[in-house]
Amino acid sequence: MQLNERFTETNITILHEMHLFAPKYLLSDLPDCTVTCIENICSFYKLDCTVVVREYSAFRPLYRQMHTLVSVTDLLSKKHVATTTLPDLSDEIKTTINEDNAGDDHDTDTESESISNWADMSFIKPLRAITDLSGFPALSWLYTILVSLAVTSSTAERTMSRIRIIKNRLRTTMLDEWFSSLVIVANEKDIVDMIPTDSIIDCLAANSDPLQKLLLTN
Numbered sequence: 001m002q003l004n005e006r007f008t009e010t011n012i013t014i015l016h017e018m019h020l021f022a023p024k025y026l027l028s029d030l031p032d033c034t035v036t037c038i039e040n041i042c043s044f045y046k047l048d049c050t051v052v053v054r055e056y057s058a059f060r061p062l063y064r065q066m067h068t069l070v071s072v073t074d075l076l077s078k079k080h081v082a083t084t085t086l087p088d089l090s091d092e093i094k095t096t097i098n099e100d101n102a103g104d105d106h107d108t109d110t111e112s113e114s115i116s117n118w119a120d121m122s123f124i125k126p127l128r129a130i131t132d133l134s135g136f137p138a139l140s141w142l143y144t145i146l147v148s149l150a151v152t153s154s155t156a157e158r159t160m161s162r163i164r165i166i167k168n169r170l171r172t173t174m175l176d177e178w179f180s181s182l183v184i185v186a187n188e189k190d191i192v193d194m195i196p197t198d199s200i201i202d203c204l205a206a207n208s209d210p211l212q213k214l215l216l217t218n
Helices: 002-006 009-021 039-044 049-069 078-084 091-102 105-121 124-132 137-148 154-166 176-187 197-206 209-217
Strands: none
Touching (some): 049 137
């Protein structure tokens, strides 16, 4: 009953039309989509069905030729994400992160394989292929929407749970900038735990004259 209430007949129809833009369908021998096949999703997102169909027919053969050249390696490496998410860190900290990750090769390989399968089935590859091309404005807009759609609300729900912990009754006057920074630190706890405490202190001291004086004094 809850599923029927959440997913109306219109929503189910739109979800069914989405699979026409998935990589698996693009690479299959099934016929191209028509105006009647995607009229609901185009109407919902206010797109011209005729333009989308025309761009789809032109893009599909191009994607079959270039899909193996589209790279998603930046989504596969946990170590790459850990080091590139924090560009202001020193080389010493990044080396420490890589050393900590060295013992997790098995878990990382399993996770990378899972993410690789997900990337091959998601709308990311077609979107990146369209980004490298030109002449597909409507299709590019539609793929941008499809990529940004959340599969579940669990991430947002976990963030809301952390907000209750961070902004408690003792921190009701917290400014938005400081609050946003604390939320990011709480959400990326696995990355923060890899950073040595001494390195964090050094980074804070390097951006604060009073802290530099205290450290020099001690």
